[in-house]
Amino acid sequence: MAEHRFVYRDIVQFSDTDMAGIMHFANFFRFVERAEHAFYRSLGLSIVEKKHLLPEGEPVGWPRVHASCDYFAPLRFEDDVEVELLIEEIRTRSLKYLFRVRKPGGALAAEGHIATVCVRKDPETREMRAVAIPERILSKIEVAPPELLQSRAAK
Amino acid sequence: MAEHRFVYRDIVQFSDTDMAGIMHFANFFRFVERAEHAFYRSLGLSIVEKKHLLPEGEPVGWPRVHASCDYFAPLRFEDDVEVELLIEEIRTRSLKYLFRVRKPGGALAAEGHIATVCVRKDPETREMRAVAIPERILSKIEVAPPELLQSRAAK
Amino acid sequence: MAEHRFVYRDIVQFSDTDMAGIMHFANFFRFVERAEHAFYRSLGLSIVEKKHLLPEGEPVGWPRVHASCDYFAPLRFEDDVEVELLIEEIRTRSLKYLFRVRKPGGALAAEGHIATVCVRKDPETREMRAVAIPERILSKIEVAPPELLQSRAAK
């Protein structure tokens, strides 16, 4: 069964804050990345593939090509945060996520997108180049339905 | 004289990298923020205003309302990086920057935007609320000319 | 009842690693701090005290005066980590913790100490100065027994 949505819960740590007393804006992207990686684990995958666990394939990596975030409310130390991660688009060689970060109670703190491209190290040039997303990953994910992508209401 | 452009140079540090061997995508925003704060210092300002240095006014702060970045090439340990910061828009209570991050040689590694809102702590509610950008800041900045905003060519 | 030991579990995140493929050595201290703050929450306390929740007292803070760590084994992405936090010493105005970070299976990855001093903002000078640890905290903690402090065996 393919999945299109994952909810990740975490707490704002002291070292996530800055002298303004709120979570530093760049750290929202770290929270979203943790949600993405927990999503992969929930599918029996890992964002970091290990050669010896892939007898029939080559490991792929996922550098980012786009990241954006709109901030609606600050997050503070010890806030229980919920990150909703939705698959917004699946292309041959790339994925796009929509994410929403919610405060305790469900108020939207931030919303944004991350686009990430599937790459593999070229054995000759040692350079990373975009490749088709392997079936072992593709078979487990699907695009989220429009009503989930469009609605900011807490679930 | 008002300024609309600032170039900040820095080096990619070991702790900016991740296990993929490149600068973590969230750290691009830290580099851009450093450029922004160095720009303020170059204008005789500080992004963190101190009450006792402002006899005629109240300190303002600058929480972010938007951050986005398109990534074109990875940055690696010890890369000498150049961040070009341009003022893209000045509104009554907010600013928008366009930034370009270049690798040694001038190749574009990333381009994006940060929008930030001018806030002041309400003395009664202790809440932050948006206020007009003070004249002490407004008088020193101006919107960059369109040709700078539109051209990605290294200067 | 006073407590002297807390076990905190977390997972090594991608952004905790560096280009050597292991958790950056400075991030061990972040993990230990998270353990400390979770310990406080488990006691019904918060390391960041809020004035309005303290009708009879003044908030205190806990800047560090010492941090040290011996590293025995690297931590890698997605390692399930256990941080054991023990109270090693309680003095009038300061605390000392002993911590042990263990890998999945119990092998010791790191061991160290953090000493932290109880401070309060002087209402006149606005400077932080060391003060006696408030009874609301002192009543909930005690020094760990010597056999726990001395033994590195996994529990």
Added chain:
Amino acid sequence: MAEHRFVYRDIVQFSDTDMAGIMHFANFFRFVERAEHAFYRSLGLSIVEKKHLLPEGEPVGWPRVHASCDYFAPLRFEDDVEVELLIEEIRTRSLKYLFRVRKPGGALAAEGHIATVCVRKDPETREMRAVAIPERILSKIEVAPPELLQSRAAK
């Protein structure tokens, strides 16, 4: 000529601070690491050796086996910081540094030690193991004289 001392200057960035308004204690270690890497560059070396630049040898890495710091004074946003790095001990397979972090004016903010071991990837097991420090590095460094190691006076 061998070197035993390096002075690195940097500025405390907004994202180095936490909600207590001061540089987070773990970030002192990042500053010291930057000083170490700048020291290497000043010697014509890089802490990250590249195979193709080493025709006669194998790259080595430097995982940490110990890090400690005593904190004497907080660092704040935009403080101009000076890190003094001294070589405290050179052993066959490891190095020990003494560092001092000074505030503007020379006041000591922190002092500590980092011990780091020279490792190479075993071509068969792919495990890191300690090896003798290569001559290309050893020939450029020496232990600092005792008077420098013992004196905390600003130079």
